[in-house]
Amino acid sequence: MNADSFIACLYIFTLAGFLGYVVISRVPPLLHTPLMSATNALSGITLVGSLVTAGAHEDTVSTVLGLIAVICATINVVGGFWITERMLSFFRRKEAPRKEKE
Amino acid sequence: MEHDFIEFSYLAASVLFILGMKGLSHPESARRGMKMAQVGMLLAIVGTLLQKQIISYEWIVVGLIIGSLIGGAIAHFVPMTALPQQTALSHAFGAFAASLVGIAEFHRHGVELTGLKMVAINFEVLLGSLTTTGSLVAAAKLQGLMPGVPLTFKGQNVFNFTLLFVALAAFIYILAVPGATVAFYVMLTIAFIFGLMLVLPIAAADMPVVMSLLNSYAGLAAAATGFAISNNVLIIAGTLNGFSGFMLSVLMCKAMNRSITNVLFGAFGSVSESVATERTGEMRELNLEDVATQLAYARQVVFVPGYGMATAQAQHVVHELSETLEKRGVTVKFAVHPVAGRMPGHMNVLLAEANVPYSQLYELEQINPDFPHTDVSVVIGANDVVNPDARDNPSSSIAGMPILEVDRSKSVVVLKRGKGKGFSGLENPLFFMENCGLLYGDAKGTLAKLVQAVQQA
Numbered sequence: 178m179n180a181d182s183f184i185a186c187l188y189i190f191t192l193a194g195f196l197g198y199v200v201i202s203r204v205p206p207l208l209h210t211p212l213m214s215a216t217n218a219l220s221g222i223t224l225v226g227s228l229v230t231a232g233a234h235e236d237t238v239s240t241v242l243g244l245i246a247v248i249c250a251t252i253n254v255v256g257g258f259w260i261t262e263r264m265l266s267f268f269r270r271k272e273a274p275r276k277e278k279e
Numbered sequence: 280m281e282h283d284f285i286e287f288s289y290l291a292a293s294v295l296f297i298l299g300m301k302g303l304s305h306p307e308s309a310r311r312g313m314k315m316a317q318v319g320m321l322l323a324i325v326g327t328l329l330q331k332q333i334i335s336y337e338w339i340v341v342g343l344i345i346g347s348l349i350g351g352a353i354a355h356f357v358p359m360t361a362l363p364q365q366t367a368l369s370h371a372f373g374a375f376a377a378s379l380v381g382i383a384e385f386h387r388h389g390v391e392l393t394g395l396k397m398v399a400i401n402f403e404v405l406l407g408s409l410t411t412t413g414s415l416v417a418a419a420k421l422q423g424l425m426p427g428v429p430l431t432f433k434g435q436n437v438f439n440f441t442l443l444f445v446a447l448a449a450f451i452y453i454l455a456v457p458g459a460t461v462a463f464y465v466m467l468t469i470a471f472i473f474g475l476m477l478v479l480p481i482a483a484a485d486m487p488v489v490m491s492l493l494n495s496y497a498g499l500a501a502a503a504t505g506f507a508i509s510n511n512v513l514i515i516a517g518t519l520n521g522f523s524g525f526m527l528s529v530l531m532c533k534a535m536n537r538s539i540t541n542v543l544f545g546a547f548g549s550v551s552e553s554v555a556t557e558r559t560g561e562m563r564e565l566n567l568e569d570v571a572t573q574l575a576y577a578r579q580v581v582f583v584p585g586y587g588m589a590t591a592q593a594q595h596v597v598h599e600l601s602e603t604l605e606k607r608g609v610t611v612k613f614a615v616h617p618v619a620g621r622m623p624g625h626m627n628v629l630l631a632e633a634n635v636p637y638s639q640l641y642e643l644e645q646i647n648p649d650f651p652h653t654d655v656s657v658v659i660g661a662n663d664v665v666n667p668d669a670r671d672n673p674s675s676s677i678a679g680m681p682i683l684e685v686d687r688s689k690s691v692v693v694l695k696r697g698k699g700k701g702f703s704g705l706e707n708p709l710f711f712m713e714n715c716g717l718l719y720g721d722a723k724g725t726l727a728k729l730v731q732a733v734q735q736a
Contacts, residue, residue, distance in 0.1 A: 197522035209624030232333030249376040250345020259354035267631035
């Protein structure tokens, strides 16, 4: 990794940070638990790195480490999205909408 | 061509992730948002599988199947009361995956790794490993496998700083001497131990802060992985997670009136002596029938749920009581404190599961002006979040913590298991106030009796 690509990564990181700040500060406390499980699912994106490690077939140790990583990351992705879905299905407004919650 | 498609799939995934998070700004749009995030994740995975570096798929398929089965089973069967431990566990899984990818990278390319790339891998492994063990301890504490009290020992801070110093030395050594295997594994081991040390001293009631912090660390570990393999979608998703966790920690801190530095460095030695207000008067035990009559003829009733409601599994019967009251024309509201429960927003999910519509769930700032117009406030298994000492007594250890001002309502009914103090061990002057009375016993049973009594009133 050279300095240029590091700077490019740093750009993405910084901008994603600002974007995250703006987007996530709008999430109401009502949905903080689903937010946590959803971001958990997102952090399962390490699956991208894990898949390459497991599939590159360079040596046994890396493949084993990769396999375990794939399992862990998949648990996060599948479990995270699934449970978020389950939680969100509970939230319902009453028949007669009263005071709106922001 | 293939490469372009892969990069494009990552870009699309990043956009979909951001839209997904944006959807969470409202319960109405949240599920649609999550659908988008799911499609994004699928795109990212398909894109990755097309990469030329991947030459064999058998282990990948095995891993994906096992992971899906375990993840699906956990998500499908875990009861909503156990959400905090489940979330802590999944922090551990996510962080461990990041850590393993870093270890594998070092194992394969050890000597070739220099400079910034090695810095990224170091961060990935450090954050990933300490989050793994930290989250496992948190999960064990939440599940009751370990005592929820702070576990401390003499010289803990000295021990921690020594660890930190050695880890830092190893970190620098690896950068100076590429492929320094011993230093790398020393650092790795310390990171695992450090995770334990970070969470062991933390009390169960402080868990919301720790949970958010671990959430943030798990995300940052993923972002560091992105730096290590120069992959933008990892950086974006990891950063979103990292920031979300960080912001939740800040919110939780504010809700407990703790400083941000206190949180950033874990909650080392958070125990402080406090002076409770001299209690005046007696705790008054109420008669169940009287409470039922009071509730039945009230104009407005506010329920204040705490972790005790979750442990007593009382959320469904609370909803039953609220419906019974509403049928009689009583206005019913629920007041949810940001740190009620063991993770941010936990009470909201429990009440929503019990069919309480979210239009009845109120946040602290919304409900506090409403308490003076409230006839009866019913506190269910909550203590510190309604302790008026936080507002009135500057020498209390929770001074300055925003509270739900139930003491301003016309009368307060507190459902309590026994006469003991709360988790924090603080005396709560609310219980000695003239307008406050207590109903002892299991919250679920008491509430069920109240439902019957209200129906007959």
